[in-house]
Amino acid sequence: MSENGKEQPRDRVHTFAVYVEDKPGVLNRVASLFRRRGFNIESLAVGHTEKDGVSRMTIVMEADDLIARRVEANLYKLVNVLRVEDVTNQPAVTRDLALIKVKADASERAQVLQMCDVFRARAVDVGPEALIVEITGTEEKIESLCELLRPFGILELVRTGRIAMTRGSEVPSINPEFVAAEVPNGISN
Amino acid sequence: MKRTGAQIVWEVLTQEGVEVVFGYPGGAILPTYDAMLDYPVRHVLVRHEQGAAHMADGFARASGKVGVAMATSGPGATNLVTGIATAMMDSSPIVCITGQVPSAAIGSDAFQETDVTGVTLPVTKHNYLVTDVADIAPNMREAFYVARSGRPGPVLVDISKDAQNATIDYVPQDGPWRLPGYRPDLRALPEEYERALELIEQAEKPLILAGHGVLMSGAMQELLKFIETTQIPVAMTLLGIGGLPASHPLNLGMMGMHGEAWVNMAIQEADLLLAFGMRFDDRVTGNLKTYAINAKKIHIEIDPTEINKNVPVDVGIVGDLRETLETLFPRLPEKQHTDWLAHIDELKGDAAVRDIQSLPDTGSLYAAHVINDLWRFTDGEAIIVSDVGQHQMWEAQYYRHEKPHTLITSGGLGTMGFALPASMGARFARPDEEIWVIVGDGGFQMTAAELSTCSQEGLKVNVAIINNGYLGMVRQWQEFFYERRYAATPMHNPDFVKLAEAHGLAGRRVEQRAEVEDAVEWAREEPGTVVIDFRVEQEDVVYPMVPAGADLHAMIRRPSPIVETAEGEAS
Numbered sequence: 001m002s003e004n005g006k007e008q009p010r011d012r013v014h015t016f017a018v019y020v021e022d023k024p025g026v027l028n029r030v031a032s033l034f035r036r037r038g039f040n041i042e043s044l045a046v047g048h049t050e051k052d053g054v055s056r057m058t059i060v061m062e063a064d065d066l067i068a069r070r071v072e073a074n075l076y077k078l079v080n081v082l083r084v085e086d087v088t089n090q091p092a093v094t095r096d097l098a099l100i101k102v103k104a105d106a107s108e109r110a111q112v113l114q115m116c117d118v119f120r121a122r123a124v125d126v127g128p129e130a131l132i133v134e135i136t137g138t139e140e141k142i143e144s145l146c147e148l149l150r151p152f153g154i155l156e157l158v159r160t161g162r163i164a165m166t167r168g169s170e171v172p173s174i175n176p177e178f179v180a181a182e183v184p185n186g187i188s189n
Numbered sequence: 190m191k192r193t194g195a196q197i198v199w200e201v202l203t204q205e206g207v208e209v210v211f212g213y214p215g216g217a218i219l220p221t222y223d224a225m226l227d228y229p230v231r232h233v234l235v236r237h238e239q240g241a242a243h244m245a246d247g248f249a250r251a252s253g254k255v256g257v258a259m260a261t262s263g264p265g266a267t268n269l270v271t272g273i274a275t276a277m278m279d280s281s282p283i284v285c286i287t288g289q290v291p292s293a294a295i296g297s298d299a300f301q302e303t304d305v306t307g308v309t310l311p312v313t314k315h316n317y318l319v320t321d322v323a324d325i326a327p328n329m330r331e332a333f334y335v336a337r338s339g340r341p342g343p344v345l346v347d348i349s350k351d352a353q354n355a356t357i358d359y360v361p362q363d364g365p366w367r368l369p370g371y372r373p374d375l376r377a378l379p380e381e382y383e384r385a386l387e388l389i390e391q392a393e394k395p396l397i398l399a400g401h402g403v404l405m406s407g408a409m410q411e412l413l414k415f416i417e418t419t420q421i422p423v424a425m426t427l428l429g430i431g432g433l434p435a436s437h438p439l440n441l442g443m444m445g446m447h448g449e450a451w452v453n454m455a456i457q458e459a460d461l462l463l464a465f466g467m468r469f470d471d472r473v474t475g476n477l478k479t480y481a482i483n484a485k486k487i488h489i490e491i492d493p494t495e496i497n498k499n500v501p502v503d504v505g506i507v508g509d510l511r512e513t514l515e516t517l518f519p520r521l522p523e524k525q526h527t528d529w530l531a532h533i534d535e536l537k538g539d540a541a542v543r544d545i546q547s548l549p550d551t552g553s554l555y556a557a558h559v560i561n562d563l564w565r566f567t568d569g570e571a572i573i574v575s576d577v578g579q580h581q582m583w584e585a586q587y588y589r590h591e592k593p594h595t596l597i598t599s600g601g602l603g604t605m606g607f608a609l610p611a612s613m614g615a616r617f618a619r620p621d622e623e624i625w626v627i628v629g630d631g632g633f634q635m636t637a638a639e640l641s642t643c644s645q646e647g648l649k650v651n652v653a654i655i656n657n658g659y660l661g662m663v664r665q666w667q668e669f670f671y672e673r674r675y676a677a678t679p680m681h682n683p684d685f686v687k688l689a690e691a692h693g694l695a696g697r698r699v700e701q702r703a704e705v706e707d708a709v710e711w712a713r714e715e716p717g718t719v720v721i722d723f724r725v726e727q728e729d730v731v732y733p734m735v736p737a738g739a740d741l742h743a744m745i746r747r748p749s750p751i752v753e754t755a756e757g758e759a760s
Contacts, residue, residue, distance in 0.1 A: 021370060025318070029310065036311050066497060073494040079315040079335060082370045174369075 013042070014068045015094065015164050018057040018075055019082040019174050022048065026080045030057065033078065039063065039071055043096075043161030054082065054174060058163045082174045087164050094164040098142045099124070100133045103153030112152060119145045130155055192359035194322040194352045195224035198286065201329040202230055204361060207257050209617045211235055211244040215261025216301060218288030220353035233613070233646055236638035238265050240610035242272020242343075243636070245283040247574065247611030249276070250597045252618030253407075255336050256283040262290055263301030266347070267308060271604060273343045274312040278601025279428060280405060282341035284332050285309075292320035292349040305347045314342030322355035331366045339373025340492040341405065375493060377506040382517060384504045385487045389419060390522045392461035392485070394529045397423040398444065398473075401600070402466010402491065403432030408511035409593050412465065413437075415514055419524045422533060424452045426467050427585055428600040435569075435589035441533065445473035446735045447582040450744055451536035453735065456481050457742045458532075464488045466510045469499040470601065475741035489513050543732070543749040546587075550702070556580055556655045556725045558702050561587040563625065563653065566709040571623040572597065572615060576608035576632035578662040580655035582731045584627050606635030612650045613643060623651070623713065630656040630682050640692040643718040651712040652720045654685055657727045665730050669745065689720035696720040 020026045027046060034041050042060040049056045063071065068086060075084045104112045105128065112131065113123060121135035135145055139162065146154065166172075192200060198221050202210065209231045214222040225232060235241040238260040245256030260269050266287040276283045290299040306318045315335050317328040325348060332344040389395065403412055409432055416423060416439050423433050424444040433440045442449040444456060453475075456462065462484045467473070474480045477499060486502040488495075489510055496505035506513055541547060545557045560583050563571075569591055575584040575598040590596050597615055599607040608628045615624055633654050643650065655661075664678040689696030695715050699708045699722065712719045732747035 025306065028307070032310050066501070070494060070498060073496075076372065077492070077494055079368065079371045 011062050011064050012088075013060060013062055014071075014086060014088045015092070015162065016057075016059045016061075016072065016075070017085040017087050017164060017166075017172075018059055019049070019084075020055050020057060020078075021080040021082065022053050022055045023080055026055070027057075029078050029080060030059075030075070033074055034061075034071075037070075037074060039067065043159075045161040045163050051174065058161070060162045083172060085166075085172055087166055090166045091168070092164050092166045094138060094162050095136050096139050096142055096159055096162050097134070097136045098146075098157065098159040100135070100146065100149060100154060101130055101156040102133060102149050103130050103155055105129055108152055112149065115145070115148050121145060190359055191356050193220065193224065193354060193356050194325050194348065195220040195354070196227070197322070197325045197357075197359055198329065198348070198353070199224055199228035199230060200359065200361065201326050202257065203228060205255070205330075205333050207255075209233060209248065210257045210259050211241040211248075211614065212259030213238050213241060213261070213265060215265045215288065217262035217290055217350045218259065218265070218286075218353075219261075220350060221259070221286070221288065221348070231617075233617075233642065235610070236641050237636065238268035239272050239606065240613075240636055240639045240642065242269045242283065242285065243275065243604075243607050243610035244614035245285070246272060246276045246279075246281045246607075247597055247614030248618050249281045249283050249341075249614070250279075250611070251572065251594060251615035253594070254282075254618070255333055256281075256614060258283060258285045259287070260285070261288045261301065262305070263303045265301075266305040267303055269345075270309060270312065273309055273345065275599050275602045275604040275607060276343040277312045277314065279599065280341050280401060281343070282336040283343045284329070284336050285343065285345040286329075287345065287347045288353065289318065289320075289347045289349040291351040293351070295320070295349065305345065309345050312343070313345050314340075316345040316347065318347045318349075320349045320352055322352045322357050325352060326359065326362060327366070330362070330364065331368060334364075334366055335368070335371065339371075373491075375491075375507045377508050377513070381504055381506045385506060385517065386520055386522075388461055388485050388487055388504065389421075389463070393526070394459045395419070395421045395461040395463065395526065396455055396459040396484075397421050397463045397465055398426065398456070398467050399423050399429040399432050399465050400426040400467020401428035402489075402510045403429055404593050406466060406491070406510040406512075408466070408514055409433070411511050411514035411518070414518060415521065418518075418521045420526050420530070421463065421524070422455065422526075422530060424448070424456060426470070426473055426600070427598065429467060430585060430596045431590040431593045434591045436591060443585050445470075446475070446737070447586070447731050447733065448473070448735075449586070450540045450733045450746060451533055453733075453741045453744060454536050455533050456484075459484045462486045464490070464502070465514075466490060468492075468495045471499070471737075474499065475735045475739055475743075479740040479742075481741075543747045545747065548749070553726045554700060554702055554724060555729055556657070556723070557583050557587050557729075559653065559655065559699075559705055559723050559725060560584050560627065562702070562705040563627075563709060564588040566706055567623060567625065567713075571595070571625045572619060574598065574608045574612035574615060574624065574626050574650075576626075576628040577603045577605045578629045578632060578660070579657075579665065579729070579731050580627050580629050580661070582662075583655075588627075605629075605632035608632065609636050609650075609652065610639045613639060613646075613648050616648050616650060624649075626650055626652040628652065628654055629661060630654055630658065630680055630685075631660045633685075634682070637688065640689065640694060640718065640720070644692045644694055648718060649716065650718050652718065654720065654722050655725055656682065656685065656722050657725050657729065658682065659727060661729070662731070664728070665734075668728070668730065669734070670736070685720055685722040689718075694718045694720060696722065698722045698724065700724045
């Protein structure tokens with residue numbers, strides 16, 4: 001509780017789907033915005049979309065609702081950002097992908113593979129001393145598998161960061177092309 | 190028609206109605222400078238690129254049009270940065286055109302190569318790196334559009350040398366520009382207007398906080414109509430000054446760190462704050478935890494990111510201020526706030542006796558006297574371009590601006606060295622008006638080289654140096670908060686009169702208050718730029734002062750023999 005009795009907003013994980021023009025430097029503009037406003041990115045994944053010239057970023061950050069709204073407004077302010085969706089409160093599918101290199105010789109391999117099975121993860125490369133496991137799922141699921149594999153020795157770990165998509169057939173329309181309206185040039189007294 | 194990229198730059202500038210460009214040539218922008226000679230655009234050769242950006246900014250603020258600065262790659266472009274950041278903080282529309290090394294050399298650490306779009310990314314509204322001649326015209330047109338629309342701001346276009354040299358078949362285009370992600374036209378929902386009207390209806394102690402947005406959206410008449418119907422008093426931000434005539438009975442004056450005591454007290458006591466085109470900067474709020482805690486807040490602001498940024502508000506209305514006030518006007522309740530206004534008048538009484546103008550003349554020349562006299566002898570009608578520091582605050586307190594766009598100053602960034610070059614830009618926007626630069630001895634020396642530009646270009650501005658031999662505002666902080674340990678604030682200055690004369694300009698020194706009127710008259714008569722060195726009291730202090738981060742009502746007040754005597758008698 002704050003001094004004036006209003007409840008302080010609490011931090012929680014927010015997920016934004018951000019549609020941007022696929023142009024050089026746009027990732028830098030977005031990253032720079034987070035840095036200079038002191039917003040902390042937990043993960044950022046970016047790639048092409050179904051539409052030519054449009055990329056989509058999934059940005060995950062921990063923030064209270066007020067900060068989250070400021071992030072949204074600040075993202076919109078970037079000229080190359082087409083649309084921002086805070087999908088935190090929407091029914092959505094979220095996925096993270098991890099590749100995990102686990103130390104496992106012939107004697108341990110079967111045990112590791114068995115665990116992977118439970119998590120619907122699969123071995124994508126097997127060597128005499130180690131194997132690479134691929135897993136997709138929520139962050140929690142990936143964390144759990146990592147916990148179980150840690151005793152064998154995780155040699156390397158790489159993750160894509162979260163990507164998200166809302167459920168249902170409704171597709172968010174990326175802003176219609178904005179055509180500049182006339183603005184006055186010169187002062188009016 | 191066949192055109193080189195360099196020619197296209199000027200084609201677009203002429204199409205945009207640009208008549209003057211402030212700049213400095215160099216290797217990577219040479220093709221564009223060569224093409225310039227065939228186009229009817231005046232070029233002002235500055236002495237440092239920072240001056241070019243400030244001139245473009247001063248031009249923009251005095252005209253409402255987009256100002257243009259030009260520089261070469263590398264150091265030329267990086268020298269613009271302070272000026273760009275200044276324009277960014279104060280929402281001033283400028284377009285900066287910089288040359289870049291040939292595209293094949295970009296990224297190779299070539300001679301005079303800097304990643305200028307990278308460097309300026311956080312201090313521009315948007316920027317472009319152009320390496321294809323076909324992109325020059327569309328990107329430049331977009332740059333002008335982005336700079337002046339929505340919440341205005343600086344846009345930089347960095348053009349590689351090979352793109353300037355390349356030739357294409359050029360057909361002038363007149364839009365529409367393809368800016369799919371750019372939305373300067375955001376508007377509030379009707380519910381927001383309803384809630385705002387409700388709060389205005391209920392308020393007993395309402396107060397308007399008028400910011401730069403009043404001037405930028407041209408909402409001066411609408412503000413006047415608004416307050417004459419609702420009888421709500423108005424406090425001004427530094428950049429809002431001029432948005433309402435200083436003499437209007439509902440204009441309380443400036444708020445904030447060096448705002449009038451009664452204004453800050455009124456803010457703290459208000460039950461409704463209406464923030465019009467301002468952004469609750471820390472210099473106007475003081476401690477946010479104790480800021481206007483009893484007030485509901487309505488924020489009308491064109492930039493959605495400003496709403497709920499520093500101060501949580503009850504109603505946020507996104508939109509152009511003038512349009513928003515027009516929308517609200519037909520349904521505004523007619524009000525009389527007699528008790529509230531009487532209470533504010535009481536608060537004023539105490540401050541008046543502390544005013545330096547009411548204190549006995551000690552024979553010393555005070556900056557506040559100089560500025561007050563300047564106001565009187567120019568009939569309050571000059572355009573004032575102030576720099577940053579004590580004199581800037583005294584200007585805001587003692588030069589009473591009746592008309593809009595007559596105060597140009599660096600508010601948000603607080604850029605010392607801004608005033609002289611900005612005044613030169615303003616000169617092109619307002620050729621027939623009297624322009625005075627009010628500047629400290631410190632700030633003046635940061636861009637004093639532009640006197641040479643004044644001389645070469647035949648520009649007339651009157652420079653009033655408020656010379657106290659210190660970096661006065663910093664010294665004031667040292668006096669209050671660092672036990673008078675004057676670290677690096679005393680200044681040993683050159684002879685400013687001789688400096689003016691060395692530039693072929695006239696100079697004069699003033700040491701007595703009695704000489705002020707004559708000096709002002711003399712400056713007005715002189716055909717060229719003049720420099721007046723006002724030797725003012727060295728250790729003077731700007732009152733009142735809210736220490737940084739302190740509660741807005743916790744002001745340090747001017748010690749007054751009158752008030753102290755009265756208090757002594759009472760106890």
